[in-house]
Amino acid sequence: MITFSNVDVVYPNGFKGLSGVNLEIAKGEFVAIVGLSGAGKSTLIRTVNGLVPYTEGSLTVNGSLVDPRSKTKLRRVRSKVGMIFQSFNLVNRVSVLNNVLLGRSSMTSTLRSLLGWYREEEKELAFECLERVGIVDKAYNRASALSGGQQQRVAIARVLAQQPEVILADEPVASLDPPTAHKVMRDLRRIQQEDGITCVVNMHHLDLARAYADRVIGMRGGEVVFDGPVAEATDAVIETVYQRSLTAEDVAATDVPVNLNDIAGVEVLTPDAADEAAPRSA
Numbered sequence: 001m002i003t004f005s006n007v008d009v010v011y012p013n014g015f016k017g018l019s020g021v022n023l024e025i026a027k028g029e030f031v032a033i034v035g036l037s038g039a040g041k042s043t044l045i046r047t048v049n050g051l052v053p054y055t056e057g058s059l060t061v062n063g064s065l066v067d068p069r070s071k072t073k074l075r076r077v078r079s080k081v082g083m084i085f086q087s088f089n090l091v092n093r094v095s096v097l098n099n100v101l102l103g104r105s106s107m108t109s110t111l112r113s114l115l116g117w118y119r120e121e122e123k124e125l126a127f128e129c130l131e132r133v134g135i136v137d138k139a140y141n142r143a144s145a146l147s148g149g150q151q152q153r154v155a156i157a158r159v160l161a162q163q164p165e166v167i168l169a170d171e172p173v174a175s176l177d178p179p180t181a182h183k184v185m186r187d188l189r190r191i192q193q194e195d196g197i198t199c200v201v202n203m204h205h206l207d208l209a210r211a212y213a214d215r216v217i218g219m220r221g222g223e224v225v226f227d228g229p230v231a232e233a234t235d236a237v238i239e240t241v242y243q244r245s246l247t248a249e250d251v252a253a254t255d256v257p258v259n260l261n262d263i264a265g266v267e268v269l270t271p272d273a274a275d276e277a278a279p280r281s282a
């Protein structure tokens with residue numbers, strides 16, 4: 001459903017951010033993108049919704065061409081592609097509920113969203129989305145009054161209000177402490193599975209990628225250098241992606257919540273299980 005065919009990105013300063021990327025990401029897949037800083041992870045994710053325009057090749061989402069030159073086509077693609085950022089990107093001084101309603105802005109007239117006039121069914125949807133991430137009781141709080149984990153849940157609810165087919169997440173839990181990071185990832189994974197949403201997530205820590213993704217894509221120098229199921233993304237393989245030995249910092253957001261496996265229908269790999277499957281080299 002997301003297809004990259006020979007995609008290059010050359011930034012205006014001439015730097016090549018992506019080179020010859022070919023990928024097929026199926027509907028409902030949860031894909032983790034890993035790679036060292038500067039490998040091209042954000043560039044890859046941002047080409048999917050046209051935030052970064054590709055300069056060669058072609059890219060389609062659900063059959064629609066992502067055409068960086070056509071605002072109308074981009075708007076159509078973006079209406080079905082939600083994005084979550086490391087820094088949450090909430091409007092701090094407005095309520096949690098209004099932040100979630102902003103997820104409807106691509107489906108609502110500019111005037112109505114500016115004035116905050118939303119239909120009853122949109123408000124109901126926003127409450128439902130907040131309920132799914134367990135913070136409906138915070139609906140009338142200012143976003144700035146919430147913890148980091150709660151703010152990222154608001155960001156997930158905002159994306160859900162968009163009723164997306166694809167969720168892109170750029171280091172969504174990098175600024176959270178490890179237990180909170182796992183809880184937020186667990187929510188994202190549960191919702192993604194319940195709704196059959198395709199998720200493409202940049203990940204800093206390998207244990208998070210292994211616990212929640214179906215598939216790992218490894219990047220280096222703007223190229224895809226590994227692509228396979230999580231079970232194949234062993235430490236030895238990732239060392240070839242990084243071209244160096246792994247450090248504890250690469251692997252671990254430790255402190256896995258004990259009830260990680262309590263999600264119906266989700267089989268997650270804890271770091272211990274991942275260790276058994278893939279003994280750490282060195």
Ligand SMILES: Nc1ncnc2c1ncn2[C@@H]1O[C@H](COP(=O)(O)OP(=O)(O)OP(=O)(O)O)[C@@H](O)[C@H]1O
Nearest residue numbers: 011013015017035036037038039040041042043044
């Ligand atoms: N707007 C830009 N203009 C020029 N070069 C850019 C631009 N944005 C990113 N780059 C370069 O493209 C390369 C890939 O950047 P990108 O942000 O995609 O990497 P990343 O893997 O997401 O890194 P990190 O983990 O540090 O966020 C880097 O060398 C970066 O300096």
